[in-house]
Amino acid sequence: MTLPRLGLITAALIAAAVVADYAVLLSGASAADLHDLATDTYLRRVVGFTFLQATLSATIAIAAAVPTTRALARQSAFPGRNLILQFCALPMVMPAVAAIFGIVAVYGRSGYVAELSGVFGSEWRPSIYGLTGILIAHVFFNLPLAIRLLLPAWSTVPGETWRLTAQLGMSSGQIFRLIELPLLRQYVPAALAFIFTLCFLSFAVVLTLGGGPRATTLEVAIYQALRLDVDLAQGGALAVLQTLACLVLVAIAWMTSRRLDFGRGTRLNTARFDGLSFGARLRDFITIVLAMGFVALPLAALVFDGLRGLFFTRQNLWSLLDAVAVTLTLGLPAGLLATVLAYPIAVAADRLRASNAATILIGIAGLAGIIASPMAIGAGITLALTGRIDLYAIAPAGVVAMNALLTLPFAVGVLRPAVARNHAQYDRLCAGLGIAGRDRFRVVEWPMLRPAIGLAFGLTTAASMGDLAAIALFGNQNLTNLTLLLYNQIAAYRMQTASGTALVLLALCLLSFVVIERAVGGRSRSLGLS
Amino acid sequence: MAFLEIEDLAFTYEDLIMRFDLAVEAGECIGIIGPSGAGKSTLLSLIGGFERPLGGTIRVDNTDITHLPPADRPVTTLFQDFNLFPHLSTAQNIGLGRNPGLKLNAADEEQVAWALRQVGLEGFEGRLPGQLSGGERQRVALARSLIRHRPLLLLDEPFAALGPALRVEMLELTDLLRKAQGLTVLLVTHDPNEAARIATRTAFIAAGKVAMFGPTRAVLDSERSEIREYLGR
Numbered sequence: 001m002t003l004p005r006l007g008l009i010t011a012a013l014i015a016a017a018v019v020a021d022y023a024v025l026l027s028g029a030s031a032a033d034l035h036d037l038a039t040d041t042y043l044r045r046v047v048g049f050t051f052l053q054a055t056l057s058a059t060i061a062i063a064a065a066v067p068t069t070r071a072l073a074r075q076s077a078f079p080g081r082n083l084i085l086q087f088c089a090l091p092m093v094m095p096a097v098a099a100i101f102g103i104v105a106v107y108g109r110s111g112y113v114a115e116l117s118g119v120f121g122s123e124w125r126p127s128i129y130g131l132t133g134i135l136i137a138h139v140f141f142n143l144p145l146a147i148r149l150l151l152p153a154w155s156t157v158p159g160e161t162w163r164l165t166a167q168l169g170m171s172s173g174q175i176f177r178l179i180e181l182p183l184l185r186q187y188v189p190a191a192l193a194f195i196f197t198l199c200f201l202s203f204a205v206v207l208t209l210g211g212g213p214r215a216t217t218l219e220v221a222i223y224q225a226l227r228l229d230v231d232l233a234q235g236g237a238l239a240v241l242q243t244l245a246c247l248v249l250v251a252i253a254w255m256t257s258r259r260l261d262f263g264r265g266t267r268l269n270t271a272r273f274d275g276l277s278f279g280a281r282l283r284d285f286i287t288i289v290l291a292m293g294f295v296a297l298p299l300a301a302l303v304f305d306g307l308r309g310l311f312f313t314r315q316n317l318w319s320l321l322d323a324v325a326v327t328l329t330l331g332l333p334a335g336l337l338a339t340v341l342a343y344p345i346a347v348a349a350d351r352l353r354a355s356n357a358a359t360i361l362i363g364i365a366g367l368a369g370i371i372a373s374p375m376a377i378g379a380g381i382t383l384a385l386t387g388r389i390d391l392y393a394i395a396p397a398g399v400v401a402m403n404a405l406l407t408l409p410f411a412v413g414v415l416r417p418a419v420a421r422n423h424a425q426y427d428r429l430c431a432g433l434g435i436a437g438r439d440r441f442r443v444v445e446w447p448m449l450r451p452a453i454g455l456a457f458g459l460t461t462a463a464s465m466g467d468l469a470a471i472a473l474f475g476n477q478n479l480t481n482l483t484l485l486l487y488n489q490i491a492a493y494r495m496q497t498a499s500g501t502a503l504v505l506l507a508l509c510l511l512s513f514v515v516i517e518r519a520v521g522g523r524s525r526s527l528g529l530s
Numbered sequence: 531m532a533f534l535e536i537e538d539l540a541f542t543y544e545d546l547i548m549r550f551d552l553a554v555e556a557g558e559c560i561g562i563i564g565p566s567g568a569g570k571s572t573l574l575s576l577i578g579g580f581e582r583p584l585g586g587t588i589r590v591d592n593t594d595i596t597h598l599p600p601a602d603r604p605v606t607t608l609f610q611d612f613n614l615f616p617h618l619s620t621a622q623n624i625g626l627g628r629n630p631g632l633k634l635n636a637a638d639e640e641q642v643a644w645a646l647r648q649v650g651l652e653g654f655e656g657r658l659p660g661q662l663s664g665g666e667r668q669r670v671a672l673a674r675s676l677i678r679h680r681p682l683l684l685l686d687e688p689f690a691a692l693g694p695a696l697r698v699e700m701l702e703l704t705d706l707l708r709k710a711q712g713l714t715v716l717l718v719t720h721d722p723n724e725a726a727r728i729a730t731r732t733a734f735i736a737a738g739k740v741a742m743f744g745p746t747r748a749v750l751d752s753e754r755s756e757i758r759e760y761l762g763r
Contacts, residue, residue, distance in 0.1 A: 167600045176617070177631070179615065273600065
């Protein structure tokens with residue numbers, strides 16, 4: 001069987017599974033349930049809060065990212081600029097629950113910020129649980145992401161344009177109004193919609209920091225219906241509602257993204273003349289330090305408290321090691337499965353892009369992890385299997401499958417451009433030399449794609465290890481990984497113990513990412529592939 | 531004193547140490563030729579204020595402009611491409627030459643219309659750069675140069691991307707405008723025919739220096755080996 005066909009079949013199977021999942025949900029949720037949903041005040045409040053927190057989170061993250069990104073773009077010689085950009089990728093592989101621990105340690109009721117204000121005689125005690133905490137955590141995760149989404153906007157502007165602004169004598173404000181604002185209008189709506197969707201579906205943050213029924217989102221409500229109330233019908237109805245909302249969001253994101261082409265300049269690294277003055281440099285410096293400080297402080301606290309927690313509290317070492325083992329046993333197969341599924345899909349996506357049907361199938365499979373809420377997928381699996389199979393027994397497989405499905409879009413996203421580039425550059429050469437099939441993979445694709453495959457495998461593994469949704473749905477006393485252990489400790493306010501667990505979880509995720517990326521990706525970076 | 535005086539202007543790029551000396555009279559059109567990487571564009575960037583010299587002076591009309599910001603110099607530069615903002619209309623792109631914040635009054639609008647007439651693009655006010663041909667885009671950029679009323683016009687291979695006939699047409703338009711507006715023009719080009727067509731004098735630049743400067747014909751017909759090599763004679 002050819003690789004593109006294999007990819008298409010894989011995509012079709014995943015798409016079929018997702019569609020079947022929703023069929024189960026819809027058949028389980030009767031019209032009466034949906035009517036109950038519409039009239040239930042608790043659920044209306046949940047829906048309202050879900051939209052409110054996602055709107056505020058995305059708006060604040062973008063509002064903070066615009067001046068920061070502008071400062072980073074303007075000061076291209078800023079010391080440590082590349083380090084900052086790499087640092088901005090960190091939250092993507094960082095386990096949410098571990099980061100939440102750091103956020104509580106800094107911005108919480110008895111966190112460092114409150115302590116510091118106490119030194120100055122203030123009685124101020126910030127309340128981290130509820131909307132405030134959810135917003136802080138969402139901005140923490142999405143500000144760096146927004147910076148990485150927006151920064152490419154500036155690199156599309158040719159050097160000639162900046163010279164032109166200097167020649168015409170445009171002030172910083174005029175440059176912003178006449179050049180950067182039109183530019184951002186191309187990039188901000190899509191970034192806003194993407195971050196809104198992430199916050200809309202956010203699970204770990206809301207479950208940990210949400211304060212009871214007043215601060216609950218749909219995703220958490222589905223989880224509670226399934227796991228705590230064991231009300232499968234209501235969980236299913238909520239999941240359908242959740243997915244409809246997400247489909248609308250993705251459609252909006254799709255429609256709002258429009259490209260403004262400044263063309264490719266010849267002088268790429270021309271300095272911004274409006275950023276040369278001392279005042280401009282000082283302003284940019286302060287902006288960057290404030291934004292990065294906001295993200296770096298919780299991480300510093302996490303490491304500092306974590307080391308203290310590991311060495312000075314009596315952590316139950318065996319339960320910790322057990323959780324490490326569970327994390328590895330579930331995370332590695334999930335990452336491997338996602339990567340192995342993603343490769344043929346990426347090949348098919350490039351080879352079969354002329355076919356509409358194939359594009360749609362591949363789109364559904366690739367997007368399932370983004371459009372479909374993790375809880376909705378989990379709910380479908382639970383509904384389909386309840387009473388047929390012992391859910392307890394298949395729990396590990398459930399976690400692996402769910403995590404693989406959720407991280408699949410990232411793997412496809414990483415592999416597809418690399419695969420497409422290989423096809424474009426070497427198809428004719430391979431055809432001329434008669435290199436095909438398995439030979440082609442061994443001689444051409446594998447050596448060329450190793451960095452991308454390593455990156456995809458590393459990303460999906462780290463993301464699976466740090467994910468709370470799947471393990472919260474399927475986990476139990478006998479199946480507790482680090483994220484679930486940490487969540488349980490935070491929920492029980494055992495912060496000292498939790499600090500050590502958080503650090504171990506963070507270290508394990510980062511280490512897995514680095515080791516996998518290096519080991520699988522090899523040293524072929526010198527080829528200039530990534 | 532010559533109109534444009536460049537004395538011992540120093541700059542380094544990678545391994546190349548550049549030192550330029552040049553004196554140009556008002557109203558002249560100077561061709562600048564020489565191998566790639568010799569420093570032709572750098573010389574224009576230094577005069578335009580986009581690069582900072584390590585030493586030396588640039589004087590225009592007896593005023594030292596060496597350390598002025600680009601917008602304050604009596605100079606306007608036309609690049610080979612990307613002279614226009616893709617999201618602004620033709621009139622707006624030209625209007626920027628009057629007010630960098632695009633706050634245009636009736637007199638400014640009048641000037642825009644005048645500049646469009648000068649380059650033969652009446653009625654093109656509302657078009658976006660994407661709707662114009664390559665030659666039309668450079669005409670719009672030329673119109674903006676006119677509206678800024680700067681006596682020194684620097685052209686950095688502005689017509690290199692155009693076809694032969696269009697190139698001649700644009701050269702003739704430039705020369706016409708130079709005479710009508712009393713401009714002094716520096717034209718960087720790779721094509722000796724362009725220099726021969728409109729340049730009164732030509733500078734041959736090699737390895738970061740003005741290696742030869744004289745009447746265009748004399749430079750192009752020079753028997754010096756580096757020039758013969760460059761021209762392929």
